[in-house]
Amino acid sequence: MARHTIYLDNAEFRGDELVISGDEARHAVRVKRVRSGDKVRLVDGCGTVMTTEVLDAGRDLVLKLLETRRVPRPTPRLEVWGATPKGARLDRMVDGLCQVGAASWIPTTFGRSVVDPRSTKLDRLERIVTEAVKQCGRPWLMEIGGRSTFADAIDAPSEVAVVVADASGDAPIPQACTEIRLLIGPEGGLTDQELSHARDAGAQICRFGSHTMRTEVAAMVAAAILLAHQSHPTENGS
Amino acid sequence: MARHTIYLDNAEFRGDELVISGDEARHAVRVKRVRSGDKVRLVDGCGTVMTTEVLDAGRDLVLKLLETRRVPRPTPRLEVWGATPKGARLDRMVDGLCQVGAASWIPTTFGRSVVDPRSTKLDRLERIVTEAVKQCGRPWLMEIGGRSTFADAIDAPSEVAVVVADASGDAPIPQACTEIRLLIGPEGGLTDQELSHARDAGAQICRFGSHTMRTEVAAMVAAAILLAHQSHPTENGS
Structure with a gap:
């Protein structure tokens, strides 16, 4: 190697x-x-x-x-639509998502979001991605998307499986799919209204651990678990 | 809540x-x-x-x-026997392992280890655990074990499933077990001799992602995936 x-x-x-x-x-x-x-x-x-x-x-x-x-693009394609943690925690999250194998990170504003990334910060993220890709040997860059909203996030094409990380959900069930959109809310989580909208839009609400996780750890861990599921998927989701 | x-x-x-x-x-x-x-x-x-x-x-x-x-101790009990990353990366790893739900972290020396945690550093980790437990609401502290070696790590009681994180392994197969010992090597990974000793001792060699991960990200992610498997285990491992 x-x-x-x-x-x-x-x-x-x-x-x-x-x-x-x-x-x-x-x-x-x-x-x-x-x-x-x-x-x-x-x-x-x-x-x-x-x-x-x-x-x-x-x-x-x-x-x-x-x-x-x-090398073909990895499948499934995993997009992470996430709240923006503060300062160095954002950098570590982007670095970690690269290592874990996310295809993209899209900075998303939720009802309880407190950080709105300015464009200068997003420029900095491109450099972090470049370094992380080299470090972890990825053949494909991780894309940093434009600023988006929760409403954009749940408005996904029908072939995309939308998964919302929330402590109120069930453990995720391994399922074979080619495109996954993972939503990671801010500190304090999604509002009840957002969770309800997400359910109405057909999203699965899933919990990825027993404890409350900080946004950046939740993002890495949930992305890793969803990608690991694809190694041993249950075709019918049962 | x-x-x-x-x-x-x-x-x-x-x-x-x-x-x-x-x-x-x-x-x-x-x-x-x-x-x-x-x-x-x-x-x-x-x-x-x-x-x-x-x-x-x-x-x-x-x-x-x-x-x-x-609240009973969570099952499975997941011990992480890991190499010690440098400085702030160690703190973040311990913090992340608490959030993910590891029962303990044991600083372990591998053939390629370069960092030997001094006792002062380990004292500091107890404080990080205390803060993390409060933040993530764990009923049980994560234990910080004493300094150990790779030989200690693979010498596990027969009821403990030993899993070594290494890029040369296969994707982990969900299996029901009550005690898991996860080994996370240093930058540069385990030596061929260590991998061979681990296999001889009955350990599974598993990869937890497509890319090379830094030690602290690998530890969090591998722990989270193994614990998530317990939500939907395959009894016979097939």
Whole structure:
């Protein structure tokens, strides 16, 4: 397995060789201890993955291309429509959702939301995603969606399974599906009216643990459980 | 549902009333906006839970005891034997494991471990657990175990299902069990020798996601998935 992942943007093609220089090369050699003969993976965040072997690990990292392949988007596609936690908790949530394998995070305003992410903050999230993708070796970037509302969130196409995380729900039942939209409310949870609207719109209300979880932990954990269910789904949901 | 949880240690009994004063009272009234007529939960971290109603929310919080009950230890009992991430990542992991519902965290040294928690650090973790328990309303504290080694971790009693989180494993299969020991290795994972020892000792090697996860995210997510499996276990593991 490759011991390090680098973005294709940072590679310069010289014939059959790829050269990584500057900070990326220094990080690979000094921090990640990449050495000649090691495998390094290159990704573009859009499904192209190159496997290379290190020819030289000095000031520059010189790589030999061994294989290029396309990795399809993972299924199910899991969108997380979530309230925005404050400050560093938002960064950690986005980082965690990348590692867990969410396809996208959409900052969503709920009745009890107190944080409205400004566009500068959302710009910062793109950088967090870029770093997380490299760290966890994802072939596909996690998308950061535009600001949305609870009403947008429950207005999903019929093929999308909408799941609302709430302590009032039942344990989620493993079900095979190709698109899941997970709603994670703010501290204090969804209002009774929102829960009622969600039920009317056909959403499942599910609890993902025995205790109250902070928004960022709930988001990671619920996303991970829903994706894990797809490994052993019960076709008929029973 | 109670909107706030306080430790029994902070309550003074005056006949049928309980009085909370000082910082705890200020936090409840100013930050958590507890008001007369609200329900407040009191826990001792060892299974005793009292439900109270707020009689007065001023400088002191005066509570009327409505009900005392004992909550059994949750099953399955999930122990997390994990590598110690650095600095704030350790704090977040312990906080997250509390929210997810782990019974204990045991700092474990693996072949590739780089952090050896000093006893001062472990003391700090007890405080993090105390805060997390209050925040998430757990009736039982999460225990912080003594420093252990990988050899201790795989030497489990026969009734304990040992699960090692590793990218080389298969997706975990829902199985009914009462005690689970989850091993989470350091950055860089377990060595081949450790994986081989674990298999020989009867452990299951399981992967909990498609991507490489940081230790603290892997610990939370794997614990949550194993506990969620117990909601819909497959008795025969098929």
